Amino acid sequence: MVLEKSVRFLDTTLRDGEQTPGVSLTSDEKVMIAKKLDAIGVDIIEAGSAITSEGERDAIRAVVGEDLSAEICSYCRIRKEDIDAAISCDVDSIHLVAPLSDLHIEKKLKKDREWVRETSVECIQYALDHGLIVEYSAEDGSRADVDYVESMFRDALDAGAQRVCLCDTVGILVPEKTRELFSRLSGVGPVSVHCHDDYGLGTSNTVAAVLGGASEVHVTVNGIGERAGNTPLEEVALVLSNLYGYDIGLKTSELYSLSRLVARLTGVPVAPNKAVVGGNAFTHEAGIHVHGLLADTSTYEPIRPETVGRKRRIVLGKHAGRASVLLALKELGLNVNDEQLNEIMGRIKEIGDRGKKVTDADFQAIAESVLNLTSKAWVKLEELTVVSGTVMPTASIRLKVDGEEKLAAGTGTGPVDAAINALRNALSGLSDVQLDEYHVDAISGGTDALVDVWVKMSKDKHVMTARGAHSDIIMASVEAVLQAINRLKERDAKEGQ
Incomplete structure (x- = not known):
């Protein structure tokens, strides 16, 4: 069988992905994601299910109104009212889904196979009469009788459907x-x-x-979706293009920024060890790995970070070797002798041996201490007041920013969020600094436990990790964020920004 070495992508982040428990996207958020999907070259965007609500229809219309290059699609059941709702949104196509397993037909629909066949053909013809492209899907197709599925697909295509789809609705297929x-x-x-x-x-x-011959794949960004999720866009894209040589037609260098956008808007974090877009995917600590990377990056990197819009990161911990530390010092513009290098490595490994992450801010502080350097704090906390409880959490903050006093207030979903928002409001130009990760650990027990807050923040091409330790989680959080901001500002200053 001769396979065409190209494949189309239908992204269903805005429909199946939004069915992730706890996720609900606004119209503006759907438009933001749709525009990014279109920019990377996704062929079809399933913008939602028009029958769901008037709000959902407004969101789909907003996506349609952007006049994107991608085909805009609405999910429909084999019901004319679903198709009418899609028509009212002026979408290009519908993803017409019919249960084809006997389990779904008998238990869910309480119908028979012939009813599904007749209704499917009737709905396809109805949609075509209204100028829609139709993709006809076999829901639970992986547990359906294959002969029945094949006959339904033939009838759907004969009725005018442009393409058909088999859904492994409960994820029970195996590759063979x-x-x-x-x-x-x-x-x-x-x-x-x-x-x-x-x-x-x-x-x-x-x-x-x-x-096996499929010409189109359905995916979601970061693999989000109900239960364990859907097939991740970024993984399929890289596997097909890099390992099988397919023309995927996607701008892969934008995959990481797309992943971060979806994670931020949905509130579903990406696991650090997630393939392609996880925080650790291009991060190295072990000394032997870093030594190999310095000789040739392909020794321990099967994917070039730039391919997906990433940068290589070297982190420091108890596994760090001399090559790692020297490289990190070089990035800071610091030169050391052998004695100073050994002292810095000893202090790094001491933190690692205590089970702690060595943050970027920790490393800079250690290096500056060993080299007897002093670092100027650009931002200093003078006063912080937070009110929480039965009212909306509110914070007021007083800072010294490069010697100038700044006052601001902020609200949030909780006291920490309110404090960080007040901090953002006090600092002009902070909008381009992103809080990428936030972790909390209790160092000691009891209600007065010392809390360790670890943050990862980024600005332009720089990433900075920092920590704050305090018996008050709000103060620990603000300390960590301020430490990261000060270090990022330092880097900007060294580069003349």
């Missing part, structure tokens, strides 16, 4: 079976694959489907 299944179904017509990640096989099964 998937490739075999799609080798058969791709003979019927243009077939897509929609996988879920319940067994962690979403990417493997999606790739296997493409190798």
Whole structure:
């Protein structure tokens, strides 16, 4: 079988991805994500399910109103009212989903196979009569009778549907079976694959489907979605392009910024060890690895960080070697002798041996201490007041910014959020500083426990980690953020910004 070495991407972050428990996107947020998806070259954007609510229809219309290059799609059941709702949003296409497993037909619909067949064909023709492109999907297709699925796909295409899709709705396919299944179904017509990640096989099964002849993949950014999520866009993109040589038509250098945007707007964090877009994907600590990287980056990096819009990071801890420390010192513009290097390494390993992360701010403080340097604090906290309880959490803050006093207030979802927002409001030009990660650990027990707050912040190309320790979690959080801001400001000053 000769395979076409190209594949189309349907992104369903705004529909299936939004079904992640606890996620609800506003119209503006959907537009922001849709514009970014369009900019990287996604072929089809499933903007939502128009029948859901008037608010959902407004959001879909807002996406349509951006006049994007991508085809804009609405999810529909095999019901004319769903199609009417999609028509009212002026979408380009519908993702018409029909349950095809006997389990779903009998238990959920309480109908039979022929009812599904007749209703599907009727709905396809109705949508086509109203100028819509139709992608007809077999819900729970991985547990359906294959002969029935194939016959339904033939009827759908004969009725005028432009493409068909098999959904592994509960993620029970395995790669070998998937490739075999799609080798058969791709003979019927243009077939897509929609996988879920319940067994962690979403990417493997999606790739296997493409190798079997699927011409389109359904994905979500960061793999978000209900239960264990959907197939991650970034993983499939890199596997198909880098390992199988497919033309994916995507601007992969924007994948990381897309991932961060979706994580921020949905509130669903990306695991540090997540492939491609996780915080640790291009981060190295072990001395032997860093030594190899300095000789040739391909020794321990199968993907070039720049490919997905990332930068290589060297972090320091008890596994750090001389090469790691020297490289980090070089980035700070510091030169050391052997005695000073050994002292710095000893202090780093001491922190690591206590089970603590060595933050960037820790490293700079250690280096400056050993080299007998002093660092000027650009921002100093003078006073912080936070009111919380039955009222909306509110904070007021007084800072000294480069010697000048600044006063500001802020509100938030909690006292820490309010304090950080007040800090942001007090600092002009802070809008381009992003708080990427925030972690809290109790160092000691009891209600007066000492709290350790660890943050990762970024500005332009620089990333800074810092910590604050205090019995008050709000003060620990503000200390950590201020420490990171001061260090980022220092780097800007050294580069003449």
